[in-house]
Amino acid sequence: MSAPAIERSTTTTLTPARDGRLVAYTVVTFGVLAAALLMGEAALVPLAIPFALALALGLRRTAPVEVTARVTLFADQVLEGDEVEGLLEMSWSGDFDAHAVIHRLRGITIGARTDFDERVDAIERLEVPFRITAAQWGRHSLGEIWLRLTLPFGLVSWTGRLMVGPSLRVLPGAERLNRLLSPDRSRTAWGVHGSTRLGDGHDFAELRPYVPGDRVRDLNWAATGRHRRPIVNRHHPEVSGDVVIALDARDDGSELARRILTRTARTAWALATMHMRANDRVGLVGLGRSTRWLPPAGGRLAKYMLMETLLGIGGEAADGVTTSRRQVDVPAGALIIGLTPLHDDDTLLTLLRWRARGRSLAVIVIDPDDATAPAATPSERLAARLWGLELDARIAALRRRGVAVVRAPVDGSMGPVISGLRRARQRSGRRVG
């Protein structure tokens, strides 16, 4: 997946900063020369000569340096794991030794690294092609681009941040799903969920005697034969509803957390796409360091907004950004689908709060049990067992309140998980389509 190139350019003036030798050489040079003059001892002067020379060479240029920098990424939107080529160009006036660094990369790696370090000698222009890998979904900045210029024998250096690189949209690869979860309360728009009301649709609702105006194709011939009078089928109309996907985006920086987050994002996007295709209105809540809330909406613009919000959640998770956390009031009648590893108490409390307010809730617990390394020591085994008990207790707390809960592995197909969730919703007394 690719998109047109994006670039960002800037012009920055770097001011000189002194090296750790400058003051020492100055003090020795002038101190020794002063001592030679005061003592009338010319033999001392050769002691000052090497340091005076170093000063003369080191301070031959001290004016600020204007640097023009441009970063180009030859795609602005990729899938997780894709590679993107880029070009870093910098130019200035004069021959300097240059040391360029890109750091604070989040969700992106350059080769196998998470930063970039390039040193070259005595040039006026630096062009460095690079290749980055989109390691984690979300909207990620290329990082901060820093430059340090020095002169050969120089005692000052010019260092500064030139810019923050352009942003790259990294889309999560979608899970393949073929089942939908039915919203709690249908809206009047046509969709593919069954309704409690009667009307045109595919799902059978009841039989009733024929009345003038009924369609002939609705006649139930078997029932007509048994009752010896015309009997017709009634159907549920197919309508759409509101679905809110609650995404637990807490990331502790570990590889496992990243995998869980990737799984939740892929599943969220797949669910959102499926429900939107069914004319449902889909909303998104990001439950992470910050709360992101996109109210349910339908249509192409809503799908675009959903993707932007999802990428924003991923970017914040990767960057460790904390903005604001707040309670979200999900509309009544919307089905909330929670995607969470249930690692955090706050997530559990939020889900229980929604349930207490009468919201219909289904939760997919991303369980990393299979993905974690087996416990090697008794203390690790004990810790794993304790965590297993704690997770069971959290799931039981949700189930006691009528919440449909299923566990999903970190890897593998989500289709069976969605089927399991539908069955769990049926068991918990919720209506399914």
Next chain:
Amino acid sequence: MTLRHALAAASVSALAGAVLIALAAGTSPHRVWLGISGLLGVALTFPSLVTDPRDLLPALVFCVPPVIALAGDPGTTWLIGPLAVLLLVGAELGAASWEAEGKRASRGAGVQRTRRIGQLAALSLVGAVAVTFAARLVWLESTVAVVVAAGALAGLAGVTFTPAKR
């Protein structure tokens, strides 16, 4: 041993060598105090190699007195110039070790830096020796001779190291 460690060890060795030679060659009655000063100077080199912000001033200030003391004996004044160059080389190697810090410090950059230090040392040695002999010229007042020599040397250095215009 990493490049940084090698450069830092060379820096300490150069400064310690200059102090030891000065103490061995000198005839000052205050050699004990000069020795203490030199020892302190060498000891202060270590923090300058590891602490931030980098500062070579304390190390150099305490390493210089044993070399200054050589001026008291006409038979050893010729050593002042070469020992000053050794002090400069020690300081430059210390600064080079700062640059070599970090996992991706390039060995090529370290070699390049060492070569430049060699160039600077050679030029400084020529200058110091030239000033030493200029100060001994009988047809000029010694201070005037030093100023003339220093000016000529600065001019020479400027011509040598100014980058060519493109």
